Amino acid sequence: xxxxxxxxxxxxxxxxxxxxxxxxxxxxxxxxxxxxxxxxxxxxxxxxxxxxxxxxxxxxxxxxxxxxxxxxxxxxxxxxxxxxxxxxxxxxxxxxxxxxxxxxxxxxxxxxxxxxxxxxxxxxxxxxxxxxxxxxxxxxxxxxxxxxxxxxxxxxxxxxxxxxxxxxxxxxxxxxxxxxxxxxxxxxxxxxxxxxxxxxxxxxxxxxxxxxxxxxxxxxxxxxxxxxxxxxxxxxxxxxxxxxxxxxxxxxxxxxxxxxxxxxxxxxxxxxxxxxx
Numbered sequence: 001x002x003x004x005x006x007x008x009x010x011x012x013x014x015x016x017x018x019x020x021x022x023x024x025x026x027x028x029x030x031x032x033x034x035x036x037x038x039x040x041x042x043x044x045x046x047x048x049x050x051x052x053x054x055x056x057x058x059x060x061x062x063x064x065x066x067x068x069x070x071x072x073x074x075x076x077x078x079x080x081x082x083x084x085x086x087x088x089x090x091x092x093x094x095x096x097x098x099x100x101x102x103x104x105x106x107x108x109x110x111x112x113x114x115x116x117x118x119x120x121x122x123x124x125x126x127x128x129x130x131x132x133x134x135x136x137x138x139x140x141x142x143x144x145x146x147x148x149x150x151x152x153x154x155x156x157x158x159x160x161x162x163x164x165x166x167x168x169x170x171x172x173x174x175x176x177x178x179x180x181x182x183x184x185x186x187x188x189x190x191x192x193x194x195x196x197x198x199x200x201x202x203x204x205x206x207x208x209x210x211x212x213x214x215x216x217x218x219x220x221x222x223x224x225x226x227x228x229x230x231x232x233x234x235x236x237x238x239x240x241x242x243x244x245x246x247x248x249x250x251x252x253x254x255x256x257x258x259x260x261x262x263x264x265x266x267x268x269x270x271x272x273x274x275x276x277x
């Protein structure tokens with residue numbers, strides 16, 4: 001390329017830059033225009049896992065991700081994701097709304113599929129200190145309330161966690177059949193007490209039946225500490241199953257005669273007129 005061509009190329013580049021620059025502020029600062037539409041298009045129908053418990057149907061946070069309303073105290077907290085059905089950006093607040101969801105299909109280390117609504121829509125409102133300047137700023141604020149990283153799907157599954165639960169690594173040496181492992185003298189947990197789950201009003205009215213599958217972490221004392229739904233069925237039955245299992249008692253798993261925390265897969269079946277197990 002000849003040196004004489006550089007001034008012409010530079011002039012053309014400057015003209016293009018001048019044409020592009022005026023469009024940027026319109027996207028960045030217009031809450032009612034392009035920025036709002038871009039965010040709505042990006043997040044609507046997306047599944048977003050909350051970093052905080054789902055203690056109520058209306059959740060409020062500040063722009064740092066701190067909850068503004070204290071949830072009701074209880075022995076258990078509920079966690080999981082919502083599927084965004086509504087997205088709104090208004091002066092002073094950003095709002096998302098959608099149902100708490102479970103999944104029809106899940107395998108370890110694979111993204112859950114086929115979301116199923118588990119209850120009424122949950123509204124999440126984030127208070128903004130100033131008008132958002134860009135999509136990136138919105139993502140930064142949303143990431144303080146939701147898990148937005150590459151591995152965010154690992155937080156999608158609905159869970160109940162006992163208050164004060166410490167995520168103690170459960171034993172992983174039990175076979176898939178739940179039998180003892182003679183090599184390190186490990187025995188699985190054994191259920192010693194079951195409470196019967198109740199049908200939800202919605203399921204009873206529709207005469208809906210099905211089986212909820214859960215992973216349950218049983219601590220050293222023989223109590224369920226964390227209940228994760230790995231196969232949901234909806235109609236309000238998943239929460240009923242979790243509530244029931246939270247009251248079960250177990251003989252804890254042992255290794256070399258000492259109690260240890262363990263994970264076990266469990267099923268609760270809802271059958272009209274039949275046994276739930």
